[in-house]
Amino acid sequence: MSSSQRFVANHVAGLPKSGIRDFFAIVSQMKDAISLGIGEPDFVTPWHIREAAIYALEKGKTSYTDNKGLITLRREISSYVERFFGISYNPENEILVAVGVSEALDIALRAILNPGEKVIYHEPCYVSYSPSIKLCHAEAIPVATSADDDFAIDPDKLIAAWEPGVKAILLNFPTNPTGGVTERAKLERIAKFAVEKDIVVLADEIYAELTYDGEHVSIASFPGMKERTIFLHGFSKAFAMTGFRIGYACSTPELVEAMMKVHQYAMMCAPILSQEAAIEALKNGEESVLMMKDKYQQRRDFITRRFNEIGLKCHVPNATFYAFPSLQGTGLSSMDFCQQLLKAEKVAVVPGTAFGPSGEGFFRASFSNSYEQLIRATDAIERFVGTLEPAEAAAK
Amino acid sequence: MNPVLKLILEGEPLTTAQMGEVLGMSRDDVDAELQKLRDEGVLLGWRPVLNPDFDGEDCVRAVIEVKISPERDGGFDRIADRISQFDRVESCYLMSGAYDLLVVIKAQSLQRVASFVFEKLATVAGVNSTATHFMLRAYKEQGHLIARPEEIDAKPAVSP
Numbered sequence A: 001m002s003s004s005q006r007f008v009a010n011h012v013a014g015l016p017k018s019g020i021r022d023f024f025a026i027v028s029q030m031k032d033a034i035s036l037g038i039g040e041p042d043f044v045t046p047w048h049i050r051e052a053a054i055y056a057l058e059k060g061k062t063s064y065t066d067n068k069g070l071i072t073l074r075r076e077i078s079s080y081v082e083r084f085f086g087i088s089y090n091p092e093n094e095i096l097v098a099v100g101v102s103e104a105l106d107i108a109l110r111a112i113l114n115p116g117e118k119v120i121y122h123e124p125c126y127v128s129y130s131p132s133i134k135l136c137h138a139e140a141i142p143v144a145t146s147a148d149d150d151f152a153i154d155p156d157k158l159i160a161a162w163e164p165g166v167k168a169i170l171l172n173f174p175t176n177p178t179g180g181v182t183e184r185a186k187l188e189r190i191a192k193f194a195v196e197k198d199i200v201v202l203a204d205e206i207y208a209e210l211t212y213d214g215e216h217v218s219i220a221s222f223p224g225m226k227e228r229t230i231f232l233h234g235f236s237k238a239f240a241m242t243g244f245r246i247g248y249a250c251s252t253p254e255l256v257e258a259m260m261k262v263h264q265y266a267m268m269c270a271p272i273l274s275q276e277a278a279i280e281a282l283k284n285g286e287e288s289v290l291m292m293k294d295k296y297q298q299r300r301d302f303i304t305r306r307f308n309e310i311g312l313k314c315h316v317p318n319a320t321f322y323a324f325p326s327l328q329g330t331g332l333s334s335m336d337f338c339q340q341l342l343k344a345e346k347v348a349v350v351p352g353t354a355f356g357p358s359g360e361g362f363f364r365a366s367f368s369n370s371y372e373q374l375i376r377a378t379d380a381i382e383r384f385v386g387t388l389e390p391a392e393a394a395a396k
Numbered sequence B: 001m002n003p004v005l006k007l008i009l010e011g012e013p014l015t016t017a018q019m020g021e022v023l024g025m026s027r028d029d030v031d032a033e034l035q036k037l038r039d040e041g042v043l044l045g046w047r048p049v050l051n052p053d054f055d056g057e058d059c060v061r062a063v064i065e066v067k068i069s070p071e072r073d074g075g076f077d078r079i080a081d082r083i084s085q086f087d088r089v090e091s092c093y094l095m096s097g098a099y100d101l102l103v104v105i106k107a108q109s110l111q112r113v114a115s116f117v118f119e120k121l122a123t124v125a126g127v128n129s130t131a132t133h134f135m136l137r138a139y140k141e142q143g144h145l146i147a148r149p150e151e152i153d154a155k156p157a158v159s160p
Ligand SMILES: Cc1ncc(COP(=O)(O)O)c(C=O)c1O
Pocket: A039, A099, A100, A101, A102, A103, A126, A172, A175, A176, A204, A206, A234, A235, A236, A242, A245, A246, A247, B160
């Protein structure tokens, strides 16, 4: 142990390093690898949005803003959330603009959790969930979702995971990394359970706009749920604005006020230029979002068809830009498969275990990429899988 | 929209075999679809989009506003067609407003543009006047920004 390690707090020392970081270290040393490992859009932010940020800069908008965010932005968010999700939040005191959903989630957890309390979430999931919960000295209780349900959550399993001390349920539909969604009836059962047990629901719906068939349903829109839900959303995915670092949380005035306390001391406010860009995104961005979504959808159809042809069973995700194929039959663990594939064919995909232990047996491939790269990558994966199971491959 | 057409409109250069792979069709089927689009007069041809600053054969480009007298039978069509037949003419459109035809031409030099206008265009029966504008510089060509060399930090190859 290096000498200064002793200064690190126990609960921080105890956090695992993100599995993605390990893997990233290997990929970044490799020249001309094809990466399907990128968790963000391959589009740059639409020009009209970038241009709004430039204009704001030209106008000298370089100050702090209201801690909650510019009121113009909160009004736009309010009408957008009402239109798209059917939930109505008062821009004055029920909306808080944050530095990405990352910060919104962190302050939401810090606002509600006492040390020792517990949070149920579903897994495989976004890498920050369990660490963020643990950073609040709280306990993370994962519930596995399964390929058999197309990675929807099974309410019975969630209910069975409940134990005394559970304060919150954290849901992320559509899900990174599985592309899973959960139908209304199941969400309604979870909502009913949350009311019964008096539990808070955190709903990270950052991929909502990228739902391909049917309409996205938010648990926050159910009767009686607004007052116990913290709705988290942002601009990174649908509007291709990851680098702007902007998102928001919506809830009751009391919960927003509590989050506000954390946010105001830790962050002060989200950057004003990003807030200005976000206003433009909500006012005029719909067409760009639909154009990008259309392209993702075509790429999804291609990549899932290819994985299934190759013999890597893959459900067709109804949302997000992630495919989550199974490694069943390859005889390899997620990490071994990804490392060997990278070495043999210079194609990077992310091991499912980066998203929690229940991701074992899967990998995540982002299809936010050009056809040319997707064709090369899937052809390479096909060659690689062929070397693993010569008997089966010959039989095909 | 026809899926093959939709794919080529995206502009990513793919071989017909790759198009087939993307769309889950055989290469022959893709070829047949493309042939159908040609037969229907939807797809007129293939051409690379070049940077106009590239010093190729024809490096002067001009747009010419042309006023013509419509004819009793066929209106503008016969004259427009006659002008369009010249190889130098890249595009020819009937416009609303202050003039009738907008003609885009390419030539090796200013002189050649000038002689084309005076000798060929202005002498077509029915052409009343022309106004020629030379293009100085291109900033965007058929949807492609003319790239200015610029270092961009690559985004991380793997991210959550
Ligand atoms: C499920 C999920 N939540 C939150 C985030 C973070 O988003 P933001 O860029 O808004 O911080 C991501 C980004 O990958 C994500 O996948």
